[in-house]
Amino acid sequence: PVTLKPIDTTATTPVITAVADSNAATANTFDQGFTVTAGSVVAVKVGTSDVTNSFTKTTANGLDTYTAIANAFTGSESVTVNATLTDAAGNTGTAAPVTLKPIDTTATTPVITAVADSNAATANTFDQGFTVTAGSVVIVKVGTSDVTNSFTKTTANGLDTYTAIANAFTGSESVTVNATLTDAAGNIATAAPVTLKPIDTTATTPVITAVADSNAATANTFDQGFTVTAGSVVIVKVGTSDVTNSFTKTTANGLDT
Incomplete structure (x- = not known):
């Protein structure tokens, strides 16, 4: 009798599992990557373009975890994962392609724009406030003091408009605007601070x-x-x-x- 070495003619099919983006504002609306059976050969595509290098890979507990890198995706792409796994006996299994939910790793930087005071005697010498991309978290400071509450806010056409309230400023202050914006996928971007021209909303009563x-x-x-x-x-x-x-x-x- 002859006892053969182990015979293996059964391929192991790799398992691809999407990983949800835990930072998304609404659960299960975005993915941040995927896991696949460790050792699998992976090809990630957007259309016919290979974007596998737009992911980092870590391995633990029998899984390879692929995580999208910053600024690689905007959420508009259709990302499809393909994987094959070849076992020790040379059998190759192919997973059914998996299309992930949108991946968005690109933060949108808010835009801050000064609004000139149209009442000023000389044009462009005073500001009355500013606009910023709608939904931004804004902090306005004079030195280290937070003076955000010295402005009213209205929203229209994708912009939040902040207007200084009466008697809040005398024109002697240096007013700096800071803003951050968090998108639906949880990406946070910070604008460069903007220092406004003098704001003067305090009238001087004639004597x-x-x-x-x-x-x-x-x-x-x-x-x-x-x-x-x-x-x-x-x-x-x-x-x-x-x-x-x-x-x-x-x-x-x-x-x-």
């Missing part, structure tokens, strides 16, 4: 002071005019009649007289 007539026989019984903070728009009335033109104006030391 009007009567000027006594020094020629009067009795002091403080008559006035000869008045002073007001320089640059003020003045209207002088007698009843309902405008008599502003009945005065001459000179300017000195921050006052119109």
Whole structure:
């Protein structure tokens, strides 16, 4: 009698299993990669293009785990995994191709754009706020102080618009905007900080002071005019009649007289 060495004519079919992206905002909407029986020869394709090198591979517990690398996929690709496994006896098994859920490893960087204050006397000297890609997490700072709550926010056309509220800023502050954006697949991108032009939402109240007539026989019984903070728009009335033109104006030391 002759006892033969082991005979193996049965191929082992590799098992491909998608790995969900745990960072996705909604469970089971994105994949981050896949596992396959350890030792399998893998080909990952988008259409006819081989994108296997867009994954890192680790091996543990009888599985090879392939994880998509950063910025390799945008979520728009159809990613298909093919695998074969050849055993010690030379038998080769082929798995049925597996198409993964969308893979998105590309973060979208939010865009911050300053909004000029259209009320400024000279164009592009002051800002009134900024826009940022809708859904961004925004932090606005003056030095180390968080002043985000000094802005109102509206959303339209894919943008969040932040507008400084009245009396929040005097124009002396350096206002810096920071923003991060997390997409549906959980990718986070951070914009470069943007420092705005001065923001001034605090009005200066003009001061009007009567000027006594020094020629009067009795002091403080008559006035000869008045002073007001320089640059003020003045209207002088007698009843309902405008008599502003009945005065001459000179300017000195921050006052119109």
